[in-house]
Amino acid sequence: xxxxxxxxxxxxxxxxxxxxxxxxxxxxxxxxxxxxxxxxxxxxxxxxxxxxxxxxxxxxxxxxxxxxxxxxxxxxxxxxxxxxxxxxxxxxxxxxxxxxxxxxxxxxxxxxxxxxxxxxxxxxxxxxxxxxxxxxxxxxxxxxxxxxxxxxxxxxxxxxxxxxxxxxxxxxxxxxxxxxxxxxxxxxxxxxxxxxxxxxxxxxxxxxxxxxxxxxxxxxxxxxxxxxxxxxxxxxxxxxxxxxxxxxxxxxxxxxxxxxxxxxxxxxxxxxxxxxxxxxxxxxxxxxxxxxxxxxxxxxxxxxxxxx
Amino acid sequence: xxxxxxxxxxxxxxxxxxxxxxxxxxxxxxxxxxxxxxxxxxxxxxxxxxxxxxxxxxxxxxxxxxxxxxxxxxxxxxxxxxxxxxxxxxxxxxxxxxxxxxxxxxxxxxxxxxxxxxxxxxxxxxxxxxxxxxxxxxxxxxxxxxxxxxxxxxxxxxxxxxxxxxxxxxxxxxxxxxxxxxxxxxxxxxxxxxxxxxxxxxxxxxxxxxxxxxxxxxxxxxxxxxxxxxxxxxxxxxxxxxxxxxxxxxxxxxxxxxxxxxxxxxxxxxxxxxxxxxxxxxxxxxxxxxx
Numbered sequence: 001x002x003x004x005x006x007x008x009x010x011x012x013x014x015x016x017x018x019x020x021x022x023x024x025x026x027x028x029x030x031x032x033x034x035x036x037x038x039x040x041x042x043x044x045x046x047x048x049x050x051x052x053x054x055x056x057x058x059x060x061x062x063x064x065x066x067x068x069x070x071x072x073x074x075x076x077x078x079x080x081x082x083x084x085x086x087x088x089x090x091x092x093x094x095x096x097x098x099x100x101x102x103x104x105x106x107x108x109x110x111x112x113x114x115x116x117x118x119x120x121x122x123x124x125x126x127x128x129x130x131x132x133x134x135x136x137x138x139x140x141x142x143x144x145x146x147x148x149x150x151x152x153x154x155x156x157x158x159x160x161x162x163x164x165x166x167x168x169x170x171x172x173x174x175x176x177x178x179x180x181x182x183x184x185x186x187x188x189x190x191x192x193x194x195x196x197x198x199x200x201x202x203x204x205x206x207x208x209x210x211x212x213x214x215x216x217x218x219x220x221x222x223x224x225x226x227x228x229x230x231x232x233x234x235x236x237x238x239x240x241x242x243x244x245x246x247x248x249x250x251x252x253x254x255x256x257x258x259x260x261x262x263x264x265x266x267x268x269x270x271x272x273x274x275x276x277x278x279x280x281x282x283x284x285x286x287x288x289x290x291x292x293x294x295x296x297x298x299x300x301x302x303x304x305x306x307x308x
Numbered sequence: 309x310x311x312x313x314x315x316x317x318x319x320x321x322x323x324x325x326x327x328x329x330x331x332x333x334x335x336x337x338x339x340x341x342x343x344x345x346x347x348x349x350x351x352x353x354x355x356x357x358x359x360x361x362x363x364x365x366x367x368x369x370x371x372x373x374x375x376x377x378x379x380x381x382x383x384x385x386x387x388x389x390x391x392x393x394x395x396x397x398x399x400x401x402x403x404x405x406x407x408x409x410x411x412x413x414x415x416x417x418x419x420x421x422x423x424x425x426x427x428x429x430x431x432x433x434x435x436x437x438x439x440x441x442x443x444x445x446x447x448x449x450x451x452x453x454x455x456x457x458x459x460x461x462x463x464x465x466x467x468x469x470x471x472x473x474x475x476x477x478x479x480x481x482x483x484x485x486x487x488x489x490x491x492x493x494x495x496x497x498x499x500x501x502x503x504x505x506x507x508x509x510x511x512x513x514x515x516x517x518x519x520x521x522x523x524x525x526x527x528x529x530x531x532x533x534x535x536x537x538x539x540x541x542x543x544x545x546x547x548x549x550x551x552x553x554x555x556x557x558x559x560x561x562x563x564x565x566x567x568x569x570x571x572x573x574x575x576x577x578x579x580x581x582x583x584x585x586x587x588x589x590x591x592x593x594x595x596x597x598x599x
Contacts, residue, residue: 030409119395
């Protein structure tokens with residue numbers, strides 16, 4: 001064999017092998033990593049919130065837990081449970097709200113900042129398609145909700161351990177605390193709530209924000225907020241109706257089915273859930289279709305819109 | 309084999325015509341300089357070639373339609389569009405990790421060895437680097453990608469002369485071989501002059517000059533005409549006339565060298581002078597385009 005044909009064949013082999021070696025998932029994986037490099041605040045901020053909350057809890061734990069437990073033991077079981085659960089609910093709520101706000105700002109920046117600093121020209125010089133890029137950016141909001149769950153789980157567990165230590169020290173019943181908190185079923189409820197509402201039900205919200213982020217030349221926040229507000233006003237003015245406002249309210253407040261029972265004021269809404277009812281809600285599926293349409297439009301915009 | 313082939317390439321933005329029926333053909337292994345005034349359509353042409361913008365007309369890049377087959381094409385094409393498009397938040401090491409992660413033709417060791425010649429630290433963020441260093445980093449990344457076509461759009465704009473010279477030196481010595489094609493646009497014509505194998509002038513969306521550097525040298529001559537020979541010189545229909553230190557310099561297209569030598573001192577014109585000559589003869593309208 002002469003060397004020249006060997007070299008030629010090697011070159012041919014490597015050319016054919018290269019695309020095969022690079023699977024579809026690799027660009028996606030690296031796109032996700034790139035998002036986390038660029039937007040470190042999306043996970044650092046919730047961690048900081050959890051840390052501050054835990055610190056506050058630690059400082060006041062000794063006093064609080066004891067008085068709470070004593071007080072709780074004297075009143076009726078319903079109130080007792082609510083009193084014990086309160087700090088856990090605050091922790092969960094704080095992390096959930098923080099992550100939601102961060103998600104909103106992440107989505108608005110996701111496809112806007114790369115155009116603002118023109119780095120889109122660099123990203124587009126690499127073999128990562130617009131579909132992969134936009135889908136990786138759309139994955140982050142979902143992943144963040146799961147991160148919120150994991151963070152809440154860990155935070156609440158640490159709170160439980162701290163409270164147990166305090167209670168054990170003062171001779172009160174640790175078992176009552178663990179019974180009332182019902183840690184694992186509460187956590188399961190939280191996970192259910194985050195997946196159904198914060199991921200699936202809110203999907204069109206994230207989709208809309210990503211679309212605006214891909215479309216707006218500047219001030220994506222205003223472009224995301226003003227058109228819906230304008231529509232509400234126009235509808236009121238022209239037709240004297242509030243269908244659009246009701247639609248938005250329905251979307252933000254979550255599906256009004258028995259799948260969530262918020263009335264009790266405790267973590268009840270997390271423990272009484274009904275997946276069947278949720279999946280049978282037409283609003284869920286319509287929302288997902290709308291979210292997919294928004295994402296499709298965002299992909300097309302990133303593809304068609306010139307770099308500037 | 310042609311790397312780039314365009315026939316009747318058109319692109320309009322509203323009523324503005326950015327590309328007005330461009331025909332061009334760039335063979336493999338050439339280094340083409342695409343030169344034109346601001347707003348001539350250079351970047352639009354490059355964007356079409358890179359599949360960044362839709363267009364009308366026929367365009368094949370490495371045998372593919374760059375708009376419909378962009379995801380496929382981008383593995384074989386590299387580009388540096390303007391200086392400073394590297395994201396400012398990224399760390400040097402992250403940039404290398406990312407490109408190594410997504411590009412099947414990226415040779416990380418090669419990029420590292422290019423970077424070793426610079427003072428760029430792996431832990432620095434792009435925002436902490438000087439403009440020249442960012443250009444070095446981008447070039448190191450691009451040169452480590454085994455691509456068949458490299459497109460450079462004003463790659464050295466705003467860099468000082470040392471970086472600019474170094475940029476083209478590395479490109480020629482460490483990257484270019486006869487199987488790759490390079491297309492470069494720049495305003496700093498003098499610096500690419502000795503790098504190019506082909507030259508193309510573009511003006512108002514049209515190609516007004518398209519020839520190899522050998523052709524340029526054989527076709528165009530500049531004469532510092534002796535004052536008493538001026539009328540004889542003008543009779544040979546120079547395409548451009550300018551004054552330097554009180555002497556007239558006339559630029560001729562396709563006039564015999566022997567004939568010109570009788571008029572005064574003959575030399576090859578610089579691309580910058582040729583560019584000015586071709587552009588002003590177009591806008592003057594008294595002479596035809598230079599081809």
